Each structure stands twice: as structure tokens, then as C-alpha cells.
Amino acid sequence: MSTARGTTADVPITQPLIRRLPSLYQDGTFIEQFTAGLDVVLAPVIATLDCLDSYIDPAVAPADFVGWLGDWVGLRLDEDWTVERRRRLVAAAAVMFASRGTAHGLVDEIELYTGGASEVDDPGRVWTSTLPTGEDERRSRRSADRTVRVTVDVTNATEVNWPALQELIRDAVPAHLPVEIELRETSTPTRRGRRKDVQVERSETS
Numbered sequence: 001m002s003t004a005r006g007t008t009a010d011v012p013i014t015q016p017l018i019r020r021l022p023s024l025y026q027d028g029t030f031i032e033q034f035t036a037g038l039d040v041v042l043a044p045v046i047a048t049l050d051c052l053d054s055y056i057d058p059a060v061a062p063a064d065f066v067g068w069l070g071d072w073v074g075l076r077l078d079e080d081w082t083v084e085r086r087r088r089l090v091a092a093a094a095v096m097f098a099s100r101g102t103a104h105g106l107v108d109e110i111e112l113y114t115g116g117a118s119e120v121d122d123p124g125r126v127w128t129s130t131l132p133t134g135e136d137e138r139r140s141r142r143s144a145d146r147t148v149r150v151t152v153d154v155t156n157a158t159e160v161n162w163p164a165l166q167e168l169i170r171d172a173v174p175a176h177l178p179v180e181i182e183l184r185e186t187s188t189p190t191r192r193g194r195r196k197d198v199q200v201e202r203s204e205t206s
Contacts, residue, residue, distance in 0.1 A: 116154030
């Protein structure tokens with residue numbers, strides 16, 4: 001039997017149609033054989049409905065279904081990632097997106113995507129004005145460095161999808177702020193800026 005996901009074989013028939021017919025029809029050989037053919041067609045549908053909760057649980061969902069779950073929660077899942085890594089990302093999506101738009105949330109999102117360590121230098125600040133016109137406050141804003149600097153440390157830079165990482169960070173940072181992204185390869189990625197044995201450096205400014 002063919003389904004949207006592939007071929008099913010030997011699916012147990014747990015709800016034979018003949019049991020749902022009036023007793024008058026349950027003794028007929030023709031009716032029994034006719035409904036048996038329909039049972040084979042409906043068995044995958046019934047099995048899917050019986051296990052529907054497992055299909056939407058990233059921990060146990062079929063491997064080819066995890067990608068669909070990622071689409072439903074707005075995640076970019078790289079096909080080259082292991083199934084276990086994709087499951088972790090989908091499972092963490094709700095908590096991760098709850099803090100989206102914050103430096104802490106961006107750090108968590110980057111580290112889930114890359115498997116490395118990251119640091120976000122957010123120049124966010126509050127200005128006050130001593131003049132009714134606010135002219136001194138506007139001058140302070142113009143002279144301030146508003147660049148968001150993001151540093152990502154990984155053990156193997158070739159395993160990171162560089163364009164996807166840039167897009168992920170750019171989407172999370174307010175559109176009016178410039179972004180500087182640095183991807184570093186190090187033997188011991190450590191969160192929050194404690195880095196050792198840096199070997200390769202790549203940077204990009206937008």
C-alpha cells in the first residue's frame with residue numbers, strides 16, 4: 001500500500017469493517033472478502049490516526065517527518081544535520097522563540113544551530129536629554145556605535161552553513177542596526193567569550 005511518505009507493508013488490521021456491519025451481513029463469504037480488501041486500504045490510515053501524537057512529538061516522530069515539524073514552527077533545518085540534532089532543535093523551538101529578539105535568545109539560537117559557542121555584543125542603550133528640544137540626545141545617537149557584533153566559535157567551520165547563519169542572525173537583529181559576524185574555528189568552544197587555540201578566522205560585515 002502506497003502512502004505520501006512511502007510504502008507500508010504488513011500493517012495490522014485493528015478495526016475490521018465487517019465487525020461494524022449488522023450481524024445479518026457478517027456470515028456472508030462475499031461480504032467478508034469484500035470488506036477484507038477495504039481493511040487493507042484503511043489499515044495505514046487507522047494506524048496513523050492511532051499514533052498521531054507520536055508524529056508531532058519530535059523525540060519519536062519518523063525521521064522524514066521531523067523536517068515537516070521544523071517547517072511548522074518556522075525553523076531552518078539543514079538536511080546535512082543528523083536526525084538527533086534536528087529533533088533537539090524542533091523540541092527547543094518554543095522556548096527558543098519565546099526569547100527571540102534578545103541577545104540571550106540569539107545566543108541560544110546560534111548555539112543550537114551551530115553546535116558551538118557564541119557571544120553577542122549588543123550596543124543597546126537608553127539616551128536622556130537635558131534640553132527640551134532633545135538636540136543633545138540626537139547628537140549622542142548619531143555619534144554612537146550601534147553595530148551588533150556576533151562571534152561564533154565552532155570546532156569545524158566547514159560544517160557550518162555560512163549563508164544560513166548570516167541570514168539567521170540578520171533576521172534576529174533589528175533591521176536598522178548594522179551587524180558584524182565573525183565565525184571562528186577553535187578546538188575548545190566556550191560560551192560567553194572564553195576562547196582558546198583559535199586557528200581559522202572568517203568575518204563578514206553587513
